[in-house]
Amino acid sequence: MIGEITFKANFLSGVGKGAFFVNIDWVKEGIRKKFGFLPFPGTLNLKVKKEDFEKLQKIIPKGYVLIPPASSFCVARFLKGKVGEVEGVFVFPEERVWLHRNVLEFIAPYKVKERMELKEGDQVECAVFFKFTPDAVIFDLDGALVDPSEAYEEILKIISQKFKLLPPSKEEIKNLIKGRKDPWSFIFSTLDKEKLEEAKNLDKMLLPQIYPKKTKLLPYAVELIKELKKKGIKLAICTNQLELSNEIHELLEEKGIKDFFDLIIVRKLGEYFDKKEAIKICCEKFGVDILFSVYVTDDKKEAELCKEIGIQCIIVENLEEIAQILWN
Structure with a gap:
């Protein structure tokens, strides 16, 4: 790379x-x-x-x-x-x-x-x-390794029906995920304070049930992870995706890739999460230099974050291309 x-x-x-x-x-x-x-x-x-x-x-x-x-x-x-x-x-x-x-x-x-x-x-x-071969590859989750659009579509559909609102379209959900937008102001802005709180509580109940079942791995995810592991590269997931119970770990277990990762860091409810510090922690725990590590994300805004802390960054287009970038 x-x-x-x-x-x-x-x-x-x-x-x-x-x-x-x-x-x-x-x-x-x-x-x-x-x-x-x-x-x-x-x-x-x-x-x-x-x-x-x-x-x-x-x-x-x-x-x-x-x-x-x-x-x-x-x-x-x-x-x-x-x-x-x-x-x-x-x-x-x-x-x-x-x-x-x-x-x-x-x-x-x-x-x-x-x-x-x-x-x-x-x-x-x-x-x-x-030119270098990375010592560690750290993945974001949604959009970088998995496609959660079907899970979010079902959750938002149930919440919309509950409050007699028009459910968001597939394109709106795609923009919601890609743009890291707040669904409560983006979709449910017409709800009053009491109903908004009720909607959020319903979301907290639905997410752990639906996210592991409806979220899909991106194409070539398994092949890429296996190839990286075979080459002896340390692997981590570092995401500010909220985990309410254990749904992210359940998803990775369900898809058969959890054991390939040496470290998984997610955001927990009520906890402060700093992406830059979390990435640094990954490298420190692996005992590798952050300069020779790579962060994989679908969020172009995070390229600047990576530059600030000195880690190399790959913006996901498709995972098969990432393999080519890593080995070229």
Whole structure:
């Protein structure tokens, strides 16, 4: 899988050593062969925060190694990346020749400073890409592993009939699930306070009964989970889906996939649930670095959440495609 680290950096003027390095014939040829471009004879120097530099150090071993023809030169590693919208590579020399801590050097086909009109100290958005096999894959539930639309359709139909309301359409239920909308304001907004409370109590009674029976696994879910487990990858479910009794665990048991998961974290009634902290707990319990873990969700808004805590994120389109993303 291709992982990504994003960070902000400040432009620094260099001392010309980058130009000397990039001008060497075997360096130019190595970059051309591996990355498909002839580098501009110079590097863009970027000052990064200490915590971002420490994170980047973890992925340096995953970079492409350029071995020099003579011992008088140092070994360097390269990782694809971007500065703003400019694509190129970041170069990471051996520790012994690294002049300044927390300073990165970026190589591109042209002079980035002029292309971006950078002045000393200007801040830029950066991204570095790296290939890795995940140590852990953490799934959201509804929309990521299972399709609960039939369960919610039946529950909402019963509640609607009880209060003589028009039941929501399949499309409305789909939008309700996809948009993480509150059904009480979205569908039952006409109910007064007393009837609304009655409707919520009915929902609490119906959900544990209907959810495990009517919820379906998404296509390719079993195959994907088995494949991940076979490769020795830690698996978890981490969802803010409310579990009123034990219906989520019953669902997973019913579908024959519960035992594949090393950890299941769900939201319980009356308990505070923080998705970011819950994902961190998964990685801590597994003893894996969050940077080399993956969160699978159908909610595009959660991509930003993943970026904040440093976990890689895959937005579900279909689970068969996810397998291809993980192994490419």
